[in-house]
Amino acid sequence: MLSGEIDFILDPSPQDLVRLRATPTLKVIDGVENRTIFLGLDQFRDELPGSNVKGKNPLKDVKVRKALYQAIDIENIHKVTMRNLSQVTGALVAPQVNGWTEAVHKRHPYDLDAAKKLLAEAGYPQGFEVDFACPNNRYINDEEICQAITAMWAKAGVKAKLRTLPLVTYFPMIQRYEASIYMLGWGVPTFDSLYSLQSLVRTVGTGGDGNYNVGRYSNQRMDYLVDRVKSETDLPVRNRMLTEALQLQNDTVAHIPLHNQIIPWAMKKNIDLVHRADNRLDWRLIKVN
Numbered sequence: 001m002l003s004g005e006i007d008f009i010l011d012p013s014p015q016d017l018v019r020l021r022a023t024p025t026l027k028v029i030d031g032v033e034n035r036t037i038f039l040g041l042d043q044f045r046d047e048l049p050g051s052n053v054k055g056k057n058p059l060k061d062v063k064v065r066k067a068l069y070q071a072i073d074i075e076n077i078h079k080v081t082m083r084n085l086s087q088v089t090g091a092l093v094a095p096q097v098n099g100w101t102e103a104v105h106k107r108h109p110y111d112l113d114a115a116k117k118l119l120a121e122a123g124y125p126q127g128f129e130v131d132f133a134c135p136n137n138r139y140i141n142d143e144e145i146c147q148a149i150t151a152m153w154a155k156a157g158v159k160a161k162l163r164t165l166p167l168v169t170y171f172p173m174i175q176r177y178e179a180s181i182y183m184l185g186w187g188v189p190t191f192d193s194l195y196s197l198q199s200l201v202r203t204v205g206t207g208g209d210g211n212y213n214v215g216r217y218s219n220q221r222m223d224y225l226v227d228r229v230k231s232e233t234d235l236p237v238r239n240r241m242l243t244e245a246l247q248l249q250n251d252t253v254a255h256i257p258l259h260n261q262i263i264p265w266a267m268k269k270n271i272d273l274v275h276r277a278d279n280r281l282d283w284r285l286i287k288v289n
Contacts, residue, residue: 017085034187035094037258037261039149040215040255043217044177044218049178049180059180059215066253067115068153069256071158072152072258073152074110076148077259078259082145087262089260090106092200097188097192098239099192099239100193101246103243126157127157128158129159130159131160131163133174133183134165134170135165135166135171136165138170139185146164177214193243193245194230200255201213201226201255203216209226222249229241271288271289
């Protein structure tokens with residue numbers, strides 16, 4: 001809260017929102033942040049530490065990854081865990097980001113029976129055990145989201161062994177490739193999909209390639225698209241390649257997108273301002289009536 005002529009609260013706690021919305025002298029505006037919350041999966045190791053599957057890695061199989069995706073009741077998370085303060089998505093980037101389309105925004109549907117069938121087809125009719133790591137103080141309701149997903153996966157037969165950590169230890173841990181499944185949120189300060197694609201789905205390399213691809217996903221076509229986009233000067237061609245890469249991420253279930261965060265801002269009713277997608281206040285756009 002800043003006091004003086006202008007009073008407002010950026011990013012109030014969810015438990016305070018009902019009271020703030022009911023306060024006659026205040027108004028609350030909700031804005032979609034350009035930060036997408038998703039799950040990453042270890043697609044590199046030949047055997048997952050702590051899993052009861054020995055000699056192979058179930059997460060290398062796209063059927064398993066899609067099963068985990070389709071076992072998540074994202075609308076329940078949206079309504080119950082997030083209290084409607086999320087924008088459900090199937091894309092790796094938010095709508096404000098160049099390369100996004102309605103097609104890449106579309107999710108694989110929640111379907112528990114389909115998830116069980118995919119697991120059986122992949123050779124896991126009874127499911128399997130897997131490590132699942134989440135932060136507990138980085139994203140909105142991060143720990144609660146992971147607890148809900150753990151319960152949903154259990155219905156499909158997948159026993160996720162959830163461990164939650166504070167951000168100071170969580171991020172170094174996942175960057176050491178010590179998590180089989182992990183939560184990550186990714187904002188896009190450039191408002192261009194290359195920023196996400198190069199970091200999250202390009203094969204780990206140099207110069208920023210795959211610097212947060214901690215599941216070590218690797219796809220030859222994806223690498224080609226990302227590398228072409230870096231130097232492509234024809235804007236329509238470049239945009240088509242960005243969208244193709246985002247769709248490829250969806251089709252191969254490189255990650256499991258969950259939602260874009262919605263950030264409420266509370267302020268006095270006489271204040272008008274622009275809710276920026278990067279959750280930053282632009283003082284030039286503030287008006288006091």
